[in-house]
Amino acid sequence: MTNGNATTGLRDLNVGAPGADQIKGAVSAVYDDVASWSRTGDFWNWGMHDQEMLNELNRLRPGFNAGVSDGFSEQLYYQTLRGLPYSKEEFKTLKVLEVGCGMGEGLNFLTRLVDPARAVGLDISGAAIRRANALLARGDRLAYVEGDAEKLPFEDGEFDLVINVESSHNYPDVDLFFHEVARVLKPGGHFSHIDVFDPASYVRFTKLQQEIADFEWFHERDVTENVKSSIRQRMAPGSFFRKEYARKQMPLRARIIGGIGGSHYAGADFIGHRDALAKVLEFARIRTRSVAEYESYRHHLARRG
Template identity: 50%
Template structure:
């Protein structure tokens, strides 16, 4: 498929699974098209990545930031703005266990992308084994080339709906800002329950449309072996991070200014990345230049899906 065809397949597939009231699950050829499009888009994103600035929409909560600062002083001063790290820390922080209890355990992240989030967590827990899995082969190759460290941190290629691990193989499953692209969310949750050992936890963070949230809630209470522990609405903390990134003097804009491109190209890049990393969710509206370029057919509007909330769900394997 050409790039426009890939983008169309991806956006159409996402709309189908996130906006359908009655039948959000997709299987067969339709699901495979979405997965192929998703993998290709993330392959391209990895190839074009210039650094480690943004891994996800991020969150900002001063209490969380202070906790991370005590553990890793200066974590948000060198190469990132610290908001993506806070979100990953929240994924771990939400699990009902002390940090010391993770020593010697195996943690699996499904949808790890280029691996920066898992690499960050591995610095917090050096005695824990981490495995990252992603549908993008290029993301996995990049992560293994740049970040892997023997048994402590490694990355594998795989499908969230068909995890390549034995039953009860891991102690904790992490899933951050990824599952809204899965055609069969129920199959994913079944796989999570299968690979978790009894007593192990699942910590899930994602952005939701109204329809997808209702679908997730139904599955969360009906997936055999998984028992919900608690749910946290992170919407305001996520919006706070996005708004800080949108500020003119932010790390995001300073990093963009260092890229070699024309002023107009930089403006377009800022628009597209702002939308991609949650700008609309936080109230972003394109300026007059971008609106004019859209009317001329130069820049897509990129409104995205009508996301209502950003939430964390934690469950235990019984």
Template identity: 45%
Template structure:
């Protein structure tokens, strides 16, 4: 499958998953096609992205940034704008035991990508044994080659809907901006409940369409093994981060500008990156040059799913 076919399959699958009005389950050839496309997309991302580049849409909360700065002085001064780190920090801070309660625990991130987010968390809570899992073989290979540190930080390839871990073997599980790509959300959450120890916790952060949120709430109501402690809408802070990144002169824009491209290619690349990292969610409207190119069929003018909220939800295994 070539790159345009992969992208078409991925975007079609995303729309099918997130606009579904029925039960939120996809199986068989349909699910396999989406997973294959997703793996290929993130294989390409792992190959093309630089060390420490964007891991998620991020969030902009001055209080969170100050808390991280107190623990890791200067964390946002080199190679990052600090927004992606804030989402990862939130994932642990709002667990029942907070960051300090992570000491001596086993933590699994499902959907870890190239491992940069989990590597950041390993600096915050160094006594926690961390494992990252991702569907993309290339992302996992890169993470193990550049970030792994024995049993304290390791990465494995696997499927979120069929976790390669024993029952009740994990204390903490995080899932950040990943589950909206899963064909069967119910199966994923049942796998979470299976691998968590009683009293263990899930920190789930993702973006939702209206339909996907309805599916999530129906599934969680029917899953007695997990008790949902919190459900916070963090959309405003996420939109603030995306808008900061879209601003000319931001670290995000400067990184794109440094790449060797002719002006037309750079315009298209910038537009594509803004769409990929939450532009539509934050009110992005393409410039006149992109609108002109869209009329010629060179690029899509408006694209993206109607994502309505970005949420942080915490559950405890009964």
């Protein structure tokens, strides 16, 4: 049997950098897989630790994470609301969209804090969205839809607030994503973006901030040290994260990708931690070193003009 690629020439088309559709296909396949072994209550981010914010959260919802999480991922979500000009009453009137919502836990958490009129989570992973709808959706108040950040399946001006948490670094074309956010936001609406950056993606981001005239950027907080603190605490022996990781019924390949004690999933590269397994996988080119190039984690807010 001949190799299909050799006869069709498709192989040539695939030479060089992967195309946008290939990247999206790979990303959704990875997260579909992760959704199949994630447990209820799982977030898919590195979290952050800020004692003042944690105290605030505990005042707002005492024992918000008791027995269910270490609270770091909830703090990262809480950060997305900080600096927004809405009172508690105003939040109740808002239509909120989260792009890249994963299993939907973060948006569910935020709706418990600020109770918006309607919240919609979107993700490219069909498996994550099915889980979110089965476990967390609440009629018209909280719904989850499968879709692509670069082609949002919503009308112009449908939302008051769009949030995006540790997701946009996966998108092949952040420019398209930002234009889509501007399109689905009402004039005067807000965009809250929090993500990790490598030097090149931060340059691209600041260029987009200048180029996209629809947005007026009015807040930036560098939370790199707060995120590193979360990762360090998760990597500590006996941590909540390590115990949960040990309990998960994960297939072997997911454990290999995840590194020893789940270090890769926890973002350990970001604190310069590379375990022996990571070094072997990098040497064998099964795993790239590129994640280690991330250098900052930042929160930005913009107003739609």
